[in-house]
Amino acid sequence: MMRTRPLKVALLGCGVVGSEVARIMTTHADDLAARIGAPVELAGVAVRRPGKVREGIPAELITTDATALVKRGDIDVVVEVIGGIEPARTLITTAFAHGASVVSANKALLAQEGADLHAAAEQHGRDLYYEAAVAGAIPLIRPLRESLAGDKVNRVLGIVNGTTNFILDKMDSTGAGYQEALDEATALGYAEADPTADVEGFDAAAKAAILAGIAFHTRVRLDDVYREGMTEVTAADFVSAREMGCTIKLLAICERAEDGGSVTARVHPAMIPLTHPLASVRGAYNAVFVESDAAGQLMFYGPGAGGSPTASAVLGDLVAVCRNRLNGATGPGESAYAALPVSSMGEVVTRYHISLDVADKPGVLAQVATVFAEHGVSIDTVRQQGKHGEASLVVVTHRASDAALGGTVEALRKLDTVRGVASIMRVEGE
Amino acid sequence: MMRTRPLKVALLGCGVVGSEVARIMTTHADDLAARIGAPVELAGVAVRRPGKVREGIPAELITTDATALVKRGDIDVVVEVIGGIEPARTLITTAFAHGASVVSANKALLAQEGADLHAAAEQHGRDLYYEAAVAGAIPLIRPLRESLAGDKVNRVLGIVNGTTNFILDKMDSTGAGYQEALDEATALGYAEADPTADVEGFDAAAKAAILAGIAFHTRVRLDDVYREGMTEVTAADFVSAREMGCTIKLLAICERAEDGGSVTARVHPAMIPLTHPLASVRGAYNAVFVESDAAGQLMFYGPGAGGSPTASAVLGDLVAVCRNRLNGATGPGESAYAALPVSSMGEVVTRYHISLDVADKPGVLAQVATVFAEHGVSIDTVRQQGKHGEASLVVVTHRASDAALGGTVEALRKLDTVRGVASIMRVEGE
Numbered sequence: 001m002m003r004t005r006p007l008k009v010a011l012l013g014c015g016v017v018g019s020e021v022a023r024i025m026t027t028h029a030d031d032l033a034a035r036i037g038a039p040v041e042l043a044g045v046a047v048r049r050p051g052k053v054r055e056g057i058p059a060e061l062i063t064t065d066a067t068a069l070v071k072r073g074d075i076d077v078v079v080e081v082i083g084g085i086e087p088a089r090t091l092i093t094t095a096f097a098h099g100a101s102v103v104s105a106n107k108a109l110l111a112q113e114g115a116d117l118h119a120a121a122e123q124h125g126r127d128l129y130y131e132a133a134v135a136g137a138i139p140l141i142r143p144l145r146e147s148l149a150g151d152k153v154n155r156v157l158g159i160v161n162g163t164t165n166f167i168l169d170k171m172d173s174t175g176a177g178y179q180e181a182l183d184e185a186t187a188l189g190y191a192e193a194d195p196t197a198d199v200e201g202f203d204a205a206a207k208a209a210i211l212a213g214i215a216f217h218t219r220v221r222l223d224d225v226y227r228e229g230m231t232e233v234t235a236a237d238f239v240s241a242r243e244m245g246c247t248i249k250l251l252a253i254c255e256r257a258e259d260g261g262s263v264t265a266r267v268h269p270a271m272i273p274l275t276h277p278l279a280s281v282r283g284a285y286n287a288v289f290v291e292s293d294a295a296g297q298l299m300f301y302g303p304g305a306g307g308s309p310t311a312s313a314v315l316g317d318l319v320a321v322c323r324n325r326l327n328g329a330t331g332p333g334e335s336a337y338a339a340l341p342v343s344s345m346g347e348v349v350t351r352y353h354i355s356l357d358v359a360d361k362p363g364v365l366a367q368v369a370t371v372f373a374e375h376g377v378s379i380d381t382v383r384q385q386g387k388h389g390e391a392s393l394v395v396v397t398h399r400a401s402d403a404a405l406g407g408t409v410e411a412l413r414k415l416d417t418v419r420g421v422a423s424i425m426r427v428e429g430e
Numbered sequence: 431m432m433r434t435r436p437l438k439v440a441l442l443g444c445g446v447v448g449s450e451v452a453r454i455m456t457t458h459a460d461d462l463a464a465r466i467g468a469p470v471e472l473a474g475v476a477v478r479r480p481g482k483v484r485e486g487i488p489a490e491l492i493t494t495d496a497t498a499l500v501k502r503g504d505i506d507v508v509v510e511v512i513g514g515i516e517p518a519r520t521l522i523t524t525a526f527a528h529g530a531s532v533v534s535a536n537k538a539l540l541a542q543e544g545a546d547l548h549a550a551a552e553q554h555g556r557d558l559y560y561e562a563a564v565a566g567a568i569p570l571i572r573p574l575r576e577s578l579a580g581d582k583v584n585r586v587l588g589i590v591n592g593t594t595n596f597i598l599d600k601m602d603s604t605g606a607g608y609q610e611a612l613d614e615a616t617a618l619g620y621a622e623a624d625p626t627a628d629v630e631g632f633d634a635a636a637k638a639a640i641l642a643g644i645a646f647h648t649r650v651r652l653d654d655v656y657r658e659g660m661t662e663v664t665a666a667d668f669v670s671a672r673e674m675g676c677t678i679k680l681l682a683i684c685e686r687a688e689d690g691g692s693v694t695a696r697v698h699p700a701m702i703p704l705t706h707p708l709a710s711v712r713g714a715y716n717a718v719f720v721e722s723d724a725a726g727q728l729m730f731y732g733p734g735a736g737g738s739p740t741a742s743a744v745l746g747d748l749v750a751v752c753r754n755r756l757n758g759a760t761g762p763g764e765s766a767y768a769a770l771p772v773s774s775m776g777e778v779v780t781r782y783h784i785s786l787d788v789a790d791k792p793g794v795l796a797q798v799a800t801v802f803a804e805h806g807v808s809i810d811t812v813r814q815q816g817k818h819g820e821a822s823l824v825v826v827t828h829r830a831s832d833a834a835l836g837g838t839v840e841a842l843r844k845l846d847t848v849r850g851v852a853s854i855m856r857v858e859g860e
Contacts, residue, residue, distance in 0.1 A: 024724060028582065034767040035579050131577060137725035139577035147561060147569035149465050150745020152458065277731060280710055294454060294742035295567035295732060301707060302728035312724035315580020329759035337464040
């Protein structure tokens with residue numbers, strides 16, 4: 001059964017993930033060979049700093065010339081774990097042109113250039129797999145793309161960034177403010193020195209674009225994803241959330257419109273009920289909740305980042321791609337046949353929790369309620385708390401469009417009796 | 431791109447699951463065709479009662495001769511949702527012999543005859559897929575078999591029976607006894623009139639055998655699975671569990687021994703900490719927790735039964751098998767190369783929570799502790815409560831083998847001062 005000529009793998013990048021991929025390829029060589037049906041061999045490792053000691057990787061495999069490596073022609077699979085747009089994009093398309101299939105962990109590249117990369121893979125009859133690009137080790141792309149291939153996915157609701165989940169969980173459990181929680185995340189290595197990509201939601205937005213495309217069989221570009229970071233979430237917001245029986249998570253939300261004719265994708269902080277399975281996702285863990293017509297509600301949970309978990313996802317793809325190669329076949333490529341338009345944020349329909357600072361005098365509630373009514377936003381509950389001549393009004397709405405809510409808030413700000421809008425938070429997962 | 435000759439599907443069984451498969455094949459025909467790359471056509475439906483009205487299924491497709499249907503020779507995929515060992519086994523092997531691939535939801539058959547069925551599929555170069563056989567709609571077999579193919583799974587810990595989870599959750603949340611909770615489950619349709627297969631753990635044991643085989647790349651037969659039902663779990667056990675910061679779940683547990691040289695599979699009620707992700711799995715939901723070397727801890731959650739969820743899993747397999755057929759390839763078959771021995775329950779190592787009714791007099795604790803020590807079972811905590819001349823001792827052990835614990839309990843029963851062993855419960859998930 002076992003073929004003896006090994007499949008040759010080129011590794012682009014040998015950082016935290018790449019070195020772990022190389023290590024497992026060596027230590028678990030027999031298992032991988034048995035599962036694939038042929039041995040796999042590390043044929044070359046492209047790095048930027050060749051002088052660095054890389055335990056377990058023979059020095060003769062190291063090269064700084066990634067382009068020459070992917071052009072060798074005898075490479076069966078290129079594993080790309082360098083990240084970023086260039087040179088990753090050119091290396092991957094060059095790899096396809098020279099006969100290799102590709103396994104990538106590059107969310108930014110897939111979110112931005114996924115369609116072109118898939119087209120290149122198909123043109124050359126090669127595979128492009130990227131389970132590691134979304135939610136690390138959690139099997140998510142394969143279940144969406146294959147297990148649910150006979151179902152109709154309506155919503156994907158995910159915690160797909162571990163750094164921000166760590167910070168929000170810390171704020172929730174200790175009452176800390178954003179800065180204090182961020183400082184702790186940084187000290188513990190959960191946040192990078194420049195946390196912008198995480199806390200401003202760029203990382204989650206890239207994953208949302210990838211997930212939405214796969215879930216809805218359509219093309220969703222990074223620019224289509226509405227994005228709002230979580231730097232303005234306060235300890236007071238968590239108190240409000242608790243009063244609602246909720247907590248706050250940074251969510252990536254991909255939805256099919258109720259009429260099925262369009263989709264939306266967005267990333268923002270939101271309140272979700274404590275009874276929702278996503279509410280109990282702690283620390284730096286990730287989890288993705290999927291709602292579909294037939295399967296109902298599914299959740300996938302696990303570590304969303306880190307060298308070993310990401311390597312696990314890369315190696316699962318490597319095994320699949322190698323098997324396909326031995327079969328002379330390819331796995332499922334891009335499925336974008338539905339070609340659904342992506343609606344803007346204004347058309348998103350959800351519920352809202354709004355805190356207003358208002359004057360403590362008769363008629364204020366009536367004025368505020370009138371503004372909501374004029375904009376077609378129906379109020380679910382209102383809570384009024386007075387203090388020293390000022391009062392706060394907490395309004396929770398029924399489902400309304402983001403555009404209608406935006407118009408409401410703009411009009412509220414113009415009322416003399418409204419001193420300020422303390423916070424606006426969407427309520428999801430109900 | 432699209433092939434015009436449709437792929438032909440024969441459906442064996444048209445009950446709750448089968449009728450839902452047929453319905454989705456009709457209503458989502460265009461989506462399925464786009465995802466597969468060719469239309470799929472329902473070519474025949476084998477039923478026992480041909481007179482029953484079956485909405486949406488043309489009468490000319492209905493037959494009572496399942497054997498003739500799978501022998502037609504023009505069938506691409508046989509979907510088997512009749513359950514049980516025979517005639518399902520013979521129909522499946524006949525289908526392979528006549529050129530069809532098979533999608534099955536039959537856990538009992540897969541657990542008992544999986545090796546032979548896989549061999550038949552391989553002999554004829556056909557696919558055997560059965561995602562729906564374990565945990566309904568939850569993608570589990572595909573992630574284990576494919577996503578984690580480059581990783582080393584060490585433990586699978588699952589709630590894989592919705593009926594028993596509903597009953598235990600009810601006992602936990604309301605303080606009800608077993609019978610009362612079972613009655614409610616029956617009234618609500620969560621338990622069958624004869625609940626034996628569920629409450630005695632037979633259903634979960636079949637799933638454990640399948641999961642263990644896939645997770646460890648070895649063959650685990652149904653007879654290899656230790657099985658203990660949950661009919662003797664009491665309201666008092668839940669009180670004890672709460673005191674430990676735990677709840678009680680019926681778990682299917684598949685483990686690789688620490689030295690890696692053998693595996694075990696078992697089903698029994700167990701205490702798990704409230705902080706464990708499985709503890710918050712409510713009602714009839716299923717969830718499976720997987721621990722592997724590189725990925726770490728993953729969890730898969732969703733509805734474990736029901737017509738639509740099971741149909742979702744069947745259709746995901748159908749799409750995959752059809753794609754393979756168009757590719758002229760097959761997906762991954764049985765992977766049992768590791769050929770690890772399955773150890774008996776005596777060799778399982780875990781922690782135990784033991785409640786003893788003892789005489790309330792000096793020296794009893796010393797006697798009891800001596801018995802534990804003589805059997806090499808180390809005690810973690812002891813709590814003693816006196817009442818009217820009698821006392822209860824609650825002992826929680828460190829990790830010990832089931833054989834050592836069994837010997838300990840046997841010796842305890844012989845002590846004059848021990849009036850009875852009120853309960854023994856394993857403690858998992860720590």
